[in-house]
Amino acid sequence: MSRRIRLIVAYDGTNYVGWQLQDNGVSVQQRLNEAALAITGEHIQLHGSGRTDSGVHARAQVAHFDTNARMPADKFAIALNMRLPRDIRVLYSEEAPEEFHARFSAKNKTYRYTVQLGLHADVFARTTSLHVHTPINLERMQLSAKDALGEHDFSAFMSVGSKLTNTVRTITKSEWTQNGKFLTYEVSANGFLYNMVRILVGTMLEIGSGKLPQGAIARAIVSGKRDDAGGTAPPHGLFLQRVQYDDFDTDEVLSRT
Numbered sequence: 001m002s003r004r005i006r007l008i009v010a011y012d013g014t015n016y017v018g019w020q021l022q023d024n025g026v027s028v029q030q031r032l033n034e035a036a037l038a039i040t041g042e043h044i045q046l047h048g049s050g051r052t053d054s055g056v057h058a059r060a061q062v063a064h065f066d067t068n069a070r071m072p073a074d075k076f077a078i079a080l081n082m083r084l085p086r087d088i089r090v091l092y093s094e095e096a097p098e099e100f101h102a103r104f105s106a107k108n109k110t111y112r113y114t115v116q117l118g119l120h121a122d123v124f125a126r127t128t129s130l131h132v133h134t135p136i137n138l139e140r141m142q143l144s145a146k147d148a149l150g151e152h153d154f155s156a157f158m159s160v161g162s163k164l165t166n167t168v169r170t171i172t173k174s175e176w177t178q179n180g181k182f183l184t185y186e187v188s189a190n191g192f193l194y195n196m197v198r199i200l201v202g203t204m205l206e207i208g209s210g211k212l213p214q215g216a217i218a219r220a221i222v223s224g225k226r227d228d229a230g231g232t233a234p235p236h237g238l239f240l241q242r243v244q245y246d247d248f249d250t251d252e253v254l255s256r257t
Contacts, residue, residue, distance in 0.1 A: 001068065002066050002067065002068050003066065003067060003068075003073070003095055004064055004065070004066050004095065004096045004097070004098055004100060005064060005065055005066075005067060005073055005076055005093060005094070005095060005096065006062065006063075006064045006093070006094055006095070006096035006100060006102070006248070007032075007046075007062070007063045007064065007065075007076070007077070007080075007090050007092065007093050008060050008061070008062055008090070008091045008092040008093075008250050008253060008254065009028070009032070009048075009058065009060075009061045009062075009063055009088065009089070009090050009091065010058055010059050010060065010061070010088075010089050010091055011028050011057060011058050011061065011087060011088040011089070012057055012087040012088075012127070012128075013028065013052060013053075013054065013055050013056045013057045013058070013235070013236075014055060014057075014087070014127045014236065015087060016028050016031075016054065017054045018051060018052055018053045018054045018056070019048050019050070019051050019052045019058075019061065020048075020051045021033075025054075028052075028058075028061075028088060029046055029048065031084060031085060031088055032046050032063065032080070032084070032088070032090075033045065033046055034083075035080045035083040035084050036065060036067070036080065038083050039069065039071070039076070039079045039080065039083065040067050040068075040069040040071075041069075042067055042068065042069070044065045044066070044067060045065065046063045046064070046065045047063060047064055047065070047101065047102045047103060048061055048062070048063045048102055048103065049061060049062040049063070049102045049103055049106050049109065049240075049243045050103065050106075050109060050192070050240065050243075052238075052240055053195075053235050054235060055234070055235035055236045056235045056236075056238045056239070056240070057128065057236075057238065057239045057240070058239060058240040059112075059239050059240065059241050059242075060091070060240065060241060060242055060243060060250035060251070060254065061240055061243070062102045062106070062243045062245075062248075062250060063102050064096055064100060064101065064102045073093055073094050073095035074093055074094060075093070076090070076093035077090040077091065077092055077093040080093075091254060091257065092253055092254065092257055096248075100245075100248075105245050105246070106243055106244070106245060107190065107244050107245055107246060108172070108188055108189070108190055108242075108243075108244040109188065109189065109191070109192065109240065109242065109243050109244070110173070110186060110187065110188040110240075110241045110242035110243075110244075111186070111187055111188075111192070111197045111238060111239065111240055111241055112184060112185070112186050112187075112238070112239045112241040113130075113184070113185045113187075113197060113198075113201045113233065113237045113238050113239075114128060114129040114130070114182055114183070114184050114185075114237045114239075115129060115130050115131075115132055115136075115182070115183040115184075115185075115201075115205070115237060116129040116130065116131045116132070116181055116182055116183075117132055117133075117136065117181045117182070117183065118131075118133065118181050119133050120133075121133075122181075125182075127236050128236065128237065128239075129182065129236075129237050130233060130234055130236065130237040132205065134209060135209070136183070136205070136208040136209060137208045137209075137210070138176060138178055138183060138208065140207050140208050140214060141176050141183075141185075141204045141205070141207060141208040142175065142176045143214065144203075144204050144207045144208075144214065144216070144217050145174040145175050145176055145185065145187075145204060146174065146175075147215070147217040147218040147221070148171050148174040148187070148200060148217055148221075149171050149172070149173075149174050150170065150171065151168060151169070151170040152168065152169070152171075152221045153167050153168050153221065153224060154167055154168070154169050154193055154196055154221065155167040155193075155224045155226075156220035156221060156223060156224050156225055156226055156228055156229045157193060157195075157196045157199040157200055157203070157220065157226075157229055158193035158194055158195065158196060158199070158226070159193075159194045159195040159199075159232070160226055162193065162194045164193060164194075167193055169189050169190060169191050169192065169193065169196070170189060170190045171187060171188065171189045172188045172189065172190075173186060173187060173188035174186075174187045174188075174200075176204070185200075185201055185204070186241070187200065188242075195232055197238060198232045198233045198234075198235065198238060199229055199230070199231075199232050199233075200217070200229075201233040201237075201238075202229075202230040202231040202232050202233040203216055203217055203220070203229045203230030203231075204217070204230070205230065205233065206230035206231065207230070211230070212230055216228070216229070216230070217229075
């Protein structure tokens with residue numbers, strides 16, 4: 001009898017073409033599919049909560065798959081990790097309701113982007129934070145982050161060429177914090193457009209450096225024009241941090257494991 005297994009997966013996206021299967025390189029999904037095949041003997045297709053791009057990381061990606069294997073659900077994490085490379089770890093596994101879907105059941109996601117300040121880059125943070133050696137006004141960025149809060153049409157913060165027809169999203173958290181030489185932007189929403197977080201970050205960095213005016217985010221939201229927003233921040237500073245469902249929250253689960 002088929003069962004649905006739910007996973008929380010962490011990965012360093014540096015060496016992958018992204019989460020989703022691609023013809024041009026190895027993806028995180030491919031490595032997980034291969035590990036699942038080795039365990040179950042089944043050609044399993046994992047479904048993730050979202051498609052992170054090449055170089056983007058995840059602290060708590062949620063995925064599910066269906067299997068006829070009799071292995072206890074909580075043992076899949078250990079079994080998969082024995083067959084996965086060290087830059088991918090399954091942090092948690094359990095049996096999920098049949099109607100659960102990692103992508104379509106998600107209610108809220110949180111992303112985190114890290115910027116490193118200072119004249120010289122930190123060698124050990126080079127793949128997980130964007131190094132900015134020029135002066136940045138954090139207060140301007142913090143004020144601009146508030147302009148993104150609420151329900152808006154974020155079409156100006158979507159990559160050119162995207163074909164989505166509904167570009168309205170609701171952001172419930174948008175804030176910058178500082179810890180020493182590191183700045184962190186955390187944003188939560190009911191969904192994100194393609195490259196939306198990276199364009200928001202790129203826009204706020206230009207506001208912080210004085211290249212764009214304080215009201216640039218609000219102006220771009222109103223105009224809907226991609227040219228009114230800033231550039232797209234590089235992928236390596238971005239993490240998928242948290243995914244929330246009606247009855248499942250990665251933060252809550254990981255806090256007790």
